[in-house]
Amino acid sequence: MTEHDSAPWLLSFDSGSIILQVPSEEVPKALELAPQFVWDQRIQALRGSALNYRRLLIQLTKHNVPYTDNARTYQNLSLSFQFHRVPFYYQSEALNAWENNGCSGVVVLPTGAGKSYVAQLAMALKNRATLVITPTLDLVAQWHMNLESAFGIKCGIIGGGTYDLQPVTVTTYDSAYIHMERIGNAFGMLVFDEVHHLPTQTYALSALHSIAPYRLGLTATPEREAPHSYAQLVGPIVYTQSIRALAGQNLAMYETVQYEVDLEADEREAYEEYRACYLNFIRDNHIRMGSPDGWTDFLRLSSRSTEGRAALHAHRAQRAITQHCRAKMNLLNDLLARHRSDRTIIFTADNETVYRISREYLVPAITHQSPVKERRAILEGFNTGRYPVVVTSKVLNEGVDIPAANIGIVLSGSGSVREHVQRLGRILRAAKDKTAILYELVAKNTSEAFTSEKRRQHDAF
Numbered sequence: 001m002t003e004h005d006s007a008p009w010l011l012s013f014d015s016g017s018i019i020l021q022v023p024s025e026e027v028p029k030a031l032e033l034a035p036q037f038v039w040d041q042r043i044q045a046l047r048g049s050a051l052n053y054r055r056l057l058i059q060l061t062k063h064n065v066p067y068t069d070n071a072r073t074y075q076n077l078s079l080s081f082q083f084h085r086v087p088f089y090y091q092s093e094a095l096n097a098w099e100n101n102g103c104s105g106v107v108v109l110p111t112g113a114g115k116s117y118v119a120q121l122a123m124a125l126k127n128r129a130t131l132v133i134t135p136t137l138d139l140v141a142q143w144h145m146n147l148e149s150a151f152g153i154k155c156g157i158i159g160g161g162t163y164d165l166q167p168v169t170v171t172t173y174d175s176a177y178i179h180m181e182r183i184g185n186a187f188g189m190l191v192f193d194e195v196h197h198l199p200t201q202t203y204a205l206s207a208l209h210s211i212a213p214y215r216l217g218l219t220a221t222p223e224r225e226a227p228h229s230y231a232q233l234v235g236p237i238v239y240t241q242s243i244r245a246l247a248g249q250n251l252a253m254y255e256t257v258q259y260e261v262d263l264e265a266d267e268r269e270a271y272e273e274y275r276a277c278y279l280n281f282i283r284d285n286h287i288r289m290g291s292p293d294g295w296t297d298f299l300r301l302s303s304r305s306t307e308g309r310a311a312l313h314a315h316r317a318q319r320a321i322t323q324h325c326r327a328k329m330n331l332l333n334d335l336l337a338r339h340r341s342d343r344t345i346i347f348t349a350d351n352e353t354v355y356r357i358s359r360e361y362l363v364p365a366i367t368h369q370s371p372v373k374e375r376r377a378i379l380e381g382f383n384t385g386r387y388p389v390v391v392t393s394k395v396l397n398e399g400v401d402i403p404a405a406n407i408g409i410v411l412s413g414s415g416s417v418r419e420h421v422q423r424l425g426r427i428l429r430a431a432k433d434k435t436a437i438l439y440e441l442v443a444k445n446t447s448e449a450f451t452s453e454k455r456r457q458h459d460a461f
Contacts, residue, residue, distance in 0.1 A: 008022065008026070009021070009060070009066065010067065010070060011053075011056070011069045013050065013070075013071040013072075013185035015209075016049070016050050016180060016184050016205070016208065016209030017047050017048060017049055017050055018047070018048050018049070018053055018056065018211065019046070019047055019071075020034060020037055020045060020048070021046075022045075022046065027039070027046070030046055031046070033059045033060065033063060033065070034048060034052065034055075034056050036048050036049065036055070037056075049209070050184050050185070050208065050209050051207060051210070051232075051233070053071060053072075053213065057069070071185055071211055072185055072188070072211065074128060074167075074188040075128075075129045075167050076127055076129075076188075077127045077128060077130075077167055078127060079124045079127055079151050079153070079168075080124070080151065080152075081120075081150060082151065083150075085117070087117065087118075087121060088114065088250055090241045090250070091117055091118050091121065094109065094238075095118055095121045097238040097239040098118075098122060098216060098239065099122075100238075101235060101236070101238045103126060103216075104215045104216075104234060105216070105217070105230075105235035105236055105237065105238035105239075106195055106217035106222060106230050106234055106235065106236065106237045106238065107216065107217065107219075107237075107238065107239045108219055108237055108240040108241070109218070109220060109240075110220050110246060110425060110428065111220045111421075111422060112252075112403075112425055112428040113241065113246055115193075115218040115219075116143065116193070116218070118216075118218070119132070119191045119193075119216055120146075120147070120150050122216050123151075123168070123189065123191070124151075126189055126214050128187070128188030128212075128214060129167040129168065129187045129188055130167075130168050130187060130188070130189040130190070131170075131171065131183075131186075131187040131189070131210075131212070132168075132170045132171070132191040132193060133170075133171055133172070133190065133191065133192050133193065133198075134171070134173070134193040134194065135172065135173055135197050136395075137159060137160045137172060137372055138376070138400055139172075139193060139194075139400070140159055140160070140171065140172055141372075142401060143170045143193065144157055144170045147168060147170070151168070153167075153168060154166060155168045155169060155170060156168065157169065157170055157171070158170075158171035158175045158179060159171050159172040159174070165183065165186065169187075173198070173206060176203075177202055177203055177205040177206040177209075180205060180209040180210055181209050184209045184211060184212075185210075185211050187210065188213060188214060189214040189216070190206075190210055190212045190216070190234075191215075191218070192207075192216070192217040194218070195217030195218055195219045195222070195230065195234060196221055196223070196418065198217065198230075198234065199228040199229060199230065201228075204228040208233070217230060217234040217235070220422065221417070221418035221421050221422060222237060223417065223418065243421075243424070243425075243428070247428075250430055251428045251429075251430050252427070252429065252430050252431065252434040252435060252436045253435045253436070254424070254427070254436040254437065254438065255436075255437055255438075256439075256440065256461050257437060257438070257439050258439075258442060258452070258456075259331060259439065259440070259441050260442050260443075260444040260449070261325065261327035261328055261331060261441060261442070261444060262327055263321065263322075263327070263443055263444075263445075264325070264326055264327065267325050267326065270317070270321060271318050271322070271446060273314075274314040274318040275314070275447070277310060277311055277314035278311050278314040278315045278318060280311075281302070281311035282298065282311075285301050287301065298311075298312075318446075318447070319447075320352075321446075322446045322447070322448040323350060323353060323412035323448075324348075324356065324411065324412070328411055328441045328443070331441055332409060332411065332441070335409055335439060336361065339437075340388070341388075342388070342406050342407045343382060343383075343385070343388055343389075343404040343406055343407065344388065344390075344406075344408070344409060345389075345390050345391075345392065345402070345405050345407070345408050345423075346363075346390070346391040346392070347392060347409065347410045347411065348392070348411045348412050348413075349394075349412040349414060351393050353393075353412065354366075354367055354391050354392060354393050355367075358391055361389065363390065363391055364378045364382075364387050364390055364391075365390075365391050366378055366390060366392040366396060367392065367393050367395060368394070368395050378390060379400065382405070383402065383403060396426060401429075402427075402429070403429040405426055406427050406431075406434055406436045406437070407427065407436070407437055407438075408423055408424065408437070408438040409439045410423060410438065410439065411441055412441075412448070414451070414455070415451040415454040415455050416455060417454075417455050417456075419455065420461070424461075440452060
């Protein structure tokens with residue numbers, strides 16, 4: 001922070017914005033130096049998003065404008081690693097690229113490649129009070145434990161009923177955007193884990209309402225169309241490394257195997273009947289399902305008539321047939337027998353199938369309904385070998401550290417490339433002599449075949 005005695009320009013933080021107070025005769029000059037700010041008649045001062053804090057200080061320093069900074073309350077830290085660890089070459093490259101971009105930007109690394117260690121290196125480099133923002137409470141706990149272990153410090157937590165603000169704190173996106181208006185000046189660095197969640201209208205507030213001059217985004221799957229860009233909120237993508245480039249060196253060797261299965265005669269008959277009902281309604285109402293509003297239009301129109309409600313039921317019924325047809329379940333049985341000595345994660349698109357498999361095979365299930373303590377106990381048992389198989393819907397797609405997993409079986413899923421890459425990433429943590437296999441089971445000659453083709457449009461496959 002630069003300060004000058006008796007400075008006529010004053011910076012302060014107010015509810016996620018920066019207030020710039022200047023003598024009335026210097027307002028035109030202030031607007032010229034800070035065009036992102038606007039005149040607030042209520043307080044007779046200029047107001048701008050807290051995101052503009054760093055840019056404003058650069059301009060004031062560049063033009064030798066004296067100022068007093070009352071906006072910043074964050075501390076300088078003295079972080080030091082408790083254990084010596086040599087970064088992989090790509091982690092050092094990522095850190096250098098981030099530093100060369102003014103310590104702001106997004107690093108894209110595959111799941112299992114050590115993104116969180118890049119964040120720790122960045123935190124130790126800048127030594128500023130840091131807020132780590134994650135998508136889930138599971139990841140909050142994981143980051144909290146790892147940071148306390150890495151630096152030997154007490155970390156705070158905001159979220160899940162806990163509010164403990166410390167110079168290094170971990171929170172969720174849901175909590176960050178709610179609290180940032182009050183704590184947006186308490187941190188000089190933000191780490192956005194799984195940063196592809198950030199550029200939405202709501203979550204973006206956690207970036208817009210913070211003054212933090214240093215920002216690091218981490219993701220394995222950056223693709224996203226959203227109201228805000230990474231460049232605006234965090235910084236541009238500064239470093240990328242692919243799964244294929246690291247496989248066999250810093251990630252496990254892997255292969256992907258796709259099995260196409262046939263519906264049995266009664267399943268095919270029911271599928272075609274439901275499919276026709278659904279498609280006829282789509283055509284009769286001129287709904288373009290490929291458009292951004294297609295699904296919303298379908299739901300809206302389907303609620304207005306008996307035919308529409310039948311079409312919605314048909315849509316769900318045809319998907320249910322493809323997601324857990326008998327051929328898939330028979331093949332699942334064969335794959336589990338083949339890999340009885342491995343650690344296997346079964347992925348589905350729906351909770352109903354999760355619980356069905358859990359009952360039939362007596363394996364633990366994890367869904368969004370699973371309590372946090374139960375989820376942690378299951379994952380710990382999986383990693384230690386107590387449970388060789390876990391079945392889940394979507395909650396293990398992202399972020400959770402499951403180093404023991406080496407087999408993934410995708411029974412069903414969405415057309416999202418990100419989801420498919422994340423599921424592959426769950427089994428790629430490197431280990432001695434480890435080869436990972438991701439199986440994908442697809443119902444032949446159904447809409448699921450198109451969904452599979454869509455989600456495999458990534459160089460990892």
